[in-house]
Amino acid sequence: MPSDADILLTASNLSRVLSDRAAVHDINLTLRRGDVLGLLGLNGAGKSTTLQLLCGALAADTGTVIVNGHDLHDEPLAARAQIGYLPDLPPLYPDMRVNSYLQLCARIRRLHRSAVATRVEAVIEQCQLGDVRRQRIAELSKGYRQRVGLAQALVHEPAVILLDEPSNGLDPQQMQEMRELIRTLGEQQSVIFSTHLLAEAQTVCTRIAVMHEGRLVADRAADGSDLGTLFAQIVNTGKTDDTDLASRQSRVDANNRDAHL
Amino acid sequence: MIGVIARHESASLARSPQTWLIAALLAGLFGFLFLQQLENYLTVQSQLALQDHPPGLTGWMAARFLAPLAIVFTIIGPLFAMRSFSDEFRLQTWPLWQSSPVSTTSLVLGKFLGVLLVMTLLVLMSILMVIAMRIFIPVDFGVLASSALGLFLCAAACTATGLYFSSLTRQAMVAVLASLALLLLLWLFGSASLGSLSLDGLKHLSIAEHISGFFQGYLRSGDILWFVLFSALFLILTIIRLDALRHTGH
Numbered sequence: 001m002p003s004d005a006d007i008l009l010t011a012s013n014l015s016r017v018l019s020d021r022a023a024v025h026d027i028n029l030t031l032r033r034g035d036v037l038g039l040l041g042l043n044g045a046g047k048s049t050t051l052q053l054l055c056g057a058l059a060a061d062t063g064t065v066i067v068n069g070h071d072l073h074d075e076p077l078a079a080r081a082q083i084g085y086l087p088d089l090p091p092l093y094p095d096m097r098v099n100s101y102l103q104l105c106a107r108i109r110r111l112h113r114s115a116v117a118t119r120v121e122a123v124i125e126q127c128q129l130g131d132v133r134r135q136r137i138a139e140l141s142k143g144y145r146q147r148v149g150l151a152q153a154l155v156h157e158p159a160v161i162l163l164d165e166p167s168n169g170l171d172p173q174q175m176q177e178m179r180e181l182i183r184t185l186g187e188q189q190s191v192i193f194s195t196h197l198l199a200e201a202q203t204v205c206t207r208i209a210v211m212h213e214g215r216l217v218a219d220r221a222a223d224g225s226d227l228g229t230l231f232a233q234i235v236n237t238g239k240t241d242d243t244d245l246a247s248r249q250s251r252v253d254a255n256n257r258d259a260h261l
Numbered sequence: 262m263i264g265v266i267a268r269h270e271s272a273s274l275a276r277s278p279q280t281w282l283i284a285a286l287l288a289g290l291f292g293f294l295f296l297q298q299l300e301n302y303l304t305v306q307s308q309l310a311l312q313d314h315p316p317g318l319t320g321w322m323a324a325r326f327l328a329p330l331a332i333v334f335t336i337i338g339p340l341f342a343m344r345s346f347s348d349e350f351r352l353q354t355w356p357l358w359q360s361s362p363v364s365t366t367s368l369v370l371g372k373f374l375g376v377l378l379v380m381t382l383l384v385l386m387s388i389l390m391v392i393a394m395r396i397f398i399p400v401d402f403g404v405l406a407s408s409a410l411g412l413f414l415c416a417a418a419c420t421a422t423g424l425y426f427s428s429l430t431r432q433a434m435v436a437v438l439a440s441l442a443l444l445l446l447l448w449l450f451g452s453a454s455l456g457s458l459s460l461d462g463l464k465h466l467s468i469a470e471h472i473s474g475f476f477q478g479y480l481r482s483g484d485i486l487w488f489v490l491f492s493a494l495f496l497i498l499t500i501i502r503l504d505a506l507r508h509t510g511h
Contacts, residue, residue, distance in 0.1 A: 057359035059507045081362035091357035095276045107265045108361045152357070 090149025266371025338419025411475025
């Protein structure tokens with residue numbers, strides 16, 4: 001039976017309007033330890049903006065985010081220390097070597113100096129970067145860069161891992177390895193990853209939240225039978241049935257309330 | 262945390278061939294100017310001896326060799342600082358800092374100190390040339406120390422200015438040009454006039470007005486405070502600008 005102590009992330013009534021990007025409206029999410037949540041939606045649905053709001057890279061207009069007991073607004077540093085974030089383009093310094101880059105990331109995530117070497121070793125092994133650890137990032141293939149990006153998000157053992165389309169640009173084998181890794185991560189931490197592929201989300205996730213035009217229109221178990229229909233409707237018509245949207249939103253909110261209680 | 266960021270910033274500058282190229286050019290320039298002023302001193306030494314209070318060699322070098330270097334540091338401060346934030350935006354590494362438990366103040370101070378460390382090494386390089394004369398003649402360390410402090414404060418102010426403009430744009434060159442435009446304007450303020458109307462009030466904003474005393478061996482607390490406040494102003498503006506990015510989103 002999951003307890004409140006297992007709740008690692010709560011987002012309540014999160015909204016943000018941006019002039020040049022997808023806005024998000026009234027997002028409610030609760031994530032427990034062991035959850036792997038797929039944030040599914042078309043391009044421009046607001047997935048990346050939502051992840052930016054959850055990691056604190058972007059300030060919300062309204063709403064709160066609580067990460068492992070720390071309010072992102074009131075205790076931003078403590079909350080951000082609990083988050084590992086991989087943006088859609090991995091934040092890499094091309095002139096650095098993999099090893100040094102991960103050491104830097106560990107240090108700026110407030111890992112104690114004595115723990116840095118151990119953790120860097122661990123993520124290098126976890127993300128299979130042993131062969132390229134002394135190479136400059138500029139010399140790496142796209143697949144390896146993505147893995148280095150993932151390693152920087154994991155190096156400080158965050159409670160919540162946010163991955164923005166982590167399998168983008170990877171070949172099928174690398175995609176498979178990435179999915180396997182995300183599943184493993186979900187065993188101890190909680191993971192949110194965005195994708196526009198329903199099949200990918202169903203393969204990796206325990207839950208899927210569908211986003212459309214900045215709103216969460218579904219949040220349920222990954223094997224939910226109507227997810228395919230709903231997503232197909234969004235893909236084919238570019239919209240959900242408006243009369244259905246309000247009831248879906250209220251169901252999402254009710255699910256989150258239940259999860260919170 | 263500030264130390265970690267400062268080390269990262271100075272290491273990043275050290276990895277850049279551009280830094281080494283600028284350092285090599287400066288070494289050449291400093292050497293040329295030093296030898297030129299040394300020769301000038303030897304030429305006029307006999308005439309100087311007729312004066313009531315002739316300047317010593319250290320005083321001469323401080324006024325004729327080190328003082329003009331303040332303009333050089335005004336130019337290279339923004340050159341070294343230009344990539345600090347512009348590159349973070351251009352390489353899309355900015356989310357790494359935004360999502361990390363690093364305060365904007367620590368980030369700005371870390372980057373400032375990282376660039377300033379490299380600038381300080383260049384200041385030391387110029388001072389060491391004058392100290393090298395000690396092998397042959399006595400050197401006035403008081404004048405040298407105040408000159409070094411003047412150059413250091415000027416370098417700090419120009420680095421802070423460069424850092425601020427770097428936070429405004431992803432185009433490093435735009436950041437450099439904007440910084441230089443402002444800093445050169447501040448150098449010129451001391452001699453500003455509008456037709457017959459003299460703009461003496463602007464003298465107080467002039468870098469030239471506040472730095473000249475250091476090369477004569479005078480340490481005025483007002484001048485030191487002016488440079489500290491100038492640097493602090495641009496560092497605070499940088500912090501405000503970067504904090505605003507979380508709200509504006511771009």
